[in-house]
Amino acid sequence: MTTDHLTSPFGGPTEELPVMTAGEIDFAAIQRSDEFVRLRARLRRFVFPVSALFFAWYLVYVLLAAYARSFMSTELFGEINIGMLLGFLQFVSTGAITVWYVRFARTYIDPVSDHIRSQAGVADE
Amino acid sequence: MTTRVLAAGATGNPTLNTAVFLAFIVITLYVVYRASHANATAADYYAAGGNFTGVQNGIALSGDFLSAASFLGISGLISVYGYDGFLYSVGWVVAWLVGLLLIAERLRNTGRFTVGDVMSYRLRQRPIRAAAATATMVISFFYMLAQMAGAGGLVALLLNVHSRTGQSLVIVVVGIVMVLYVLVGGMKGTTWVQIIKAALLMVCITMITVFLLGKFGFSLSSILRTAAQSSPKGAAVLGPGTEYGASGTTRLDFVSLALALVLGICSLPHVLMRFYTVPDALQARRSVVSATWVLVVFYLCTLVVGFGAMALVGTNTILNAPGAANSAAPLLAFRIGGPVLLGLVAAVAFATILAVVAGLTLAASASFAHDIYASVIKHGDADPKTEVRVARLTAIVVGALAIGGGIAVNGQNVAYLVALALALAASANLPTMLYTIFWRRFNTTGALWSIYGGLGSCLLLILFSPLVSGSATSVFRGMDFHWFPLSNPGIVSIPLSFVFGYLGTWLSREPADEAKQAEMEVRALTGIAPNTRSSGEHQQTAS
DSSP states (O other), rough: OOTTTTTSSSSSGGGSHHHHHSSSOOOOHHHHHHHHHHHHHHHHHHHHHHHHHHHHHHHHHHHHHEEEEEEHHHHEETEEEEHHHHHHHHHHHHHHHHHHHHHHHIIIIIHHHHHHHTTOOOOOO | OOOOSSSSTTTTHHHHHHHEEEEHHHHHHHHHHHHHHTOOOHHHHHHHOOOOHHHHHHHHHHHSSSSIIIIIIHHHHHHTTTTTHHHHHHHEEEEEEIIIIIHHHHHHHHHHSSSHHHHTTTSSEEEHHHHHHHHHHEEEEEEEEHHHHHHHHHHHHHHHHOOOHHHHHHHHHHHHHHHHHHHHHHHHHHHHHHHHHHHHHHHHHHHHHHHHHHHHTTTTHHHHHHHHHHSGGGGGGGSSSTTTOHHHHHHHHHHHHHHHHHGGGGGGGHHHHHGGGSSHHHHHHHHHHHHHHHHHHHHHHHHHHHHHHHHHTTTHHHHSSTTTGHHHHHHHHHHHHHHHHHHHHHHHHHHHHHHHHHHHHHHHHIIIIIIIIIIIIIITTOHHHHHHHHHHHHHHHHHHHHHHHHHHHSOOOHHHHOOOHHHHHHHHHHHHHHHHHHTTTTTTHHHHHHHHHHHHHHHHHTTSEEEEEEEEEEEEEEEEHHHOOOOOOOHHHHHHHHHHHHHHHHHOOOOOOOOHHHHHHHHHOOOOSSSSGGGTTTTTOOO
């Protein structure tokens, strides 16, 4: 029983799928397939620019905090100043990107990767 | 360490405090014991058999961060430096995007127990595993120092222990209890402790926040005003610069720290290892998402708690308490809820330290047993039972080292120490992880250059920084051999590590293993289970 992960010494998470049915998966062929190439391109077109975006926005915030003190200390309403507001906006943008990515992955990534996986002969759990 | 005695009763009744918190330890140890009843295999011990759900793991992940560093360290920094402390919170939250977008799912799909699993997937096993394990152990050690320093300060406050010897003794006891958690509980027990404690901590901090807001008429503005009035620095605490604005060097230091924060958090081995406790990539994604939400709420509360402590307790009282800035949150708890709330907050904070240190010990010992003992020494032929035994032995050694280190750094601000661990993690792990997942050409030489180059340059810069010598708060106060001006080396060592990885890859002209690269990339994106177990490691037949 290869599926019994409790008795398999190195039955880590990945081995819960029956190893035998995976048989001889031709990873190179999958990597060359149109479907996979599109999946990879799609994912990269999302994660790289979005990573660059949040990183740049974070750096702007940090540099402002370090080098533009009087600007950051400008009071907006009550004791809340621009620095506080920008800090909150970092929280907001992090939440927004998280939601955005989850939606993106659910719509464009998960169905395709599920399909490739089922094509490869590995049953979904 | 300050020897000044607090006003009588400022920290309540030590007996009551101790009772609340012993009760907590007994309860959690019992949970750990129950949870770990079937810790039969290596997979159970390191990765809880991959059986946690995304949300459970997300709460546990956030538990790793709702640690001494955040709850005590950051609220303390805010209570002393105001806005500059808040800057830490922002880095802590934004950092999760690195994990979400680039790392978590890919890692879950390609590794099993350790960072070394992913790094060595398509590269030469033994040298890479040795490098990855070295990095993991160094990073975990630094992170652990921070937690031990926090534990010392906290218990000192709670039990009103002022002498250096007494606090050292406390650190020893803390260390022993935490090793017990790991030995008995493994990953499953550790995860459950994280979940329980994260929930309790969130309840605590939300209650304190709501109470504070209520006291000030639900106006953040009014808390800020009162805080600024009671601070010796006045209104300046509401803007950036009270801590980092002094000179060009300190500003650059702050930028360096910010980089280490945002890039380091999702490169920490004990965080990465958490992604193995869930069954698939989707659950890994859910983990990050849940952790992000919990942390957003938490750090917004920290802002209120920090300024609240500044307003109600006062910066000077905080700085004079045992544990200095680290004791802001417990002092505030005492101020608003008396000894019971103090006992509760301190118990939760203490449990936090225990759980985080247990996680770190686990990461370090897993890395040694799985990457160095099983793969490098035994060439992948280790008996899994022996491997777990080695992991447990390593946990004891790591615990002992952490105790020694913790005593040495007792009194340093927890958040500073954590920032060093983050710089190390971002320098040693991040470039190799990203390159191996996303850059086809990347090879073994590149990885070795990047891991050792990043780790080495970072350690070297720390050694010659003002944190170690040459300033009033250095570890070696009498000596001065520092030449690197910044206390956080991230701004130099992180880019350097990326460059090392790139140069090493190109200069060695060693071709990447195309077949393994294909396998890794396909698995990373789709989660297809492996063909055969990779490259001869762990050729154990199922019993």
